[in-house]
Amino acid sequence: AAKAAGKNRFLRFHPDMMTALVERTDLEAGLQMAIGRSEISVDFQPIVSPRMGRVVKFEALARWDRENQRVPPSVFIPLAERSGLINDVGTEVMAQSLKHMASWLCEDPSRSLSMNVSGVQLQELDFAEGVLKLAETCGVGVYQLVFEVTESVFFDADCNVIKQLSRLREAGARVALDDFGTGYSSLGRLQDLPVDIVKIDKTFVSMVRTGDERLPILSSMINMAHSLGLTVTAEGVETHEQANYLMGLECDSLQGYLFSQPEPADRLEHALKNAGQALYALARRSG
Numbered sequence: 001a002a003k004a005a006g007k008n009r010f011l012r013f014h015p016d017m018m019t020a021l022v023e024r025t026d027l028e029a030g031l032q033m034a035i036g037r038s039e040i041s042v043d044f045q046p047i048v049s050p051r052m053g054r055v056v057k058f059e060a061l062a063r064w065d066r067e068n069q070r071v072p073p074s075v076f077i078p079l080a081e082r083s084g085l086i087n088d089v090g091t092e093v094m095a096q097s098l099k100h101m102a103s104w105l106c107e108d109p110s111r112s113l114s115m116n117v118s119g120v121q122l123q124e125l126d127f128a129e130g131v132l133k134l135a136e137t138c139g140v141g142v143y144q145l146v147f148e149v150t151e152s153v154f155f156d157a158d159c160n161v162i163k164q165l166s167r168l169r170e171a172g173a174r175v176a177l178d179d180f181g182t183g184y185s186s187l188g189r190l191q192d193l194p195v196d197i198v199k200i201d202k203t204f205v206s207m208v209r210t211g212d213e214r215l216p217i218l219s220s221m222i223n224m225a226h227s228l229g230l231t232v233t234a235e236g237v238e239t240h241e242q243a244n245y246l247m248g249l250e251c252d253s254l255q256g257y258l259f260s261q262p263e264p265a266d267r268l269e270h271a272l273k274n275a276g277q278a279l280y281a282l283a284r285r286s287g
């Protein structure tokens with residue numbers, strides 16, 4: 001009887017499953033039309049250099065406002081990847097990002113723009129060429145661009161992924177390894193990856209506050225990255241304590257709500273002001 005009940009549990013098509021299926025199909029159809037309906041936009045979050053005392057970079061983060069309801073990227077990006085729509089979404093996000101950030105970037109060649117790229121996009125044969133053309137059209141230097149990828153893009157060992165990233169790096173762009181520490185690869189593997197920047201995942205940054213016993217990993221990650229000649233950014237910095245701790249470990253740049261939330265392009269000044277104030281407070285505290 002127990003076995004029958006167990007079997008039943010898996011066989012019965014629960015109404016929730018139907019709802020989930022309909023919702024997903026619905027969401028996918030919605031995403032297909034989202035670009036044409038101008039529902040996709042981009043928010044920008046500052047990345048600061050405590051040493052230089054200023055905002056050195058912005059990360060572009062995709063937003064989808066579906067009939068006045070915001071769908072989080074953690075939902076629509078995986079959906080876009082599964083359905084192949086990620087190429088269109090990615091192109092749209094990149095075009096908007098470059099357009100909005102062009103003047104800020106042109107004012108100072110040491111400023112840069114960081115954009116998230118999915119492994120699916122990197123499987124396109126003309127991905128890098130498309131990016132280079134777009135940068136030229138917008139008058140933005142390729143050396144001012146950073147492409148954020150997760151470790152998983154390297155797993156499939158697709159030659160084209162490496163080829164596209166190499167093409168961009170040859171043109172002067174940098175590649176950042178996003179969410180570092182959450183994947184499966186070891187610290188040692190870092191050496192073999194074609195990356196310039198490591199972005200330490202916020203789960204490690206949050207360990208500072210909770211006094212987690214795995215905290216020593218944080219300094220190991222930063223030291224290892226530095227010894228390989230990589231630059232380190234910490235994400236999810238929410239408190240002064242975390243920022244001070246990371247500065248003590250000589251983390252190169254910081255990103256998180258302490259400095260600013262991701263903001264739409266028409267609020268860049270606001271984001272810059274908030275980040276500047278937080279940097280000022282940090283400098284005063286550390287004397």
Ligand code: C2E
Nearest residue numbers: 061062073074077093116117118236237238256257258262
């Ligand atoms: P990510 O690239 O690691 O981006 C950082 C995420 O952390 C963003 O979430 C950001 O809003 C959030 N965040 C920033 N500061 C803090 C903080 O102090 N505390 C906390 N708790 N969170 C903070 P968001 O915008 O929801 O994006 C989630 C993920 O979706 C991104 O993670 C990225 O993997 C993906 N994504 C977003 N936009 C794009 C895109 O245009 N293309 C691709 N392929 N992926 C994207």
Ligand code: MG
Nearest residue numbers: 059116148178
């Ligand atoms: Mg990112």
Ligand code: MG
Nearest residue numbers: 178179199235
């Ligand atoms: Mg990240």
Ligand code: MG
Nearest residue numbers: 178179201202
């Ligand atoms: Mg993340």
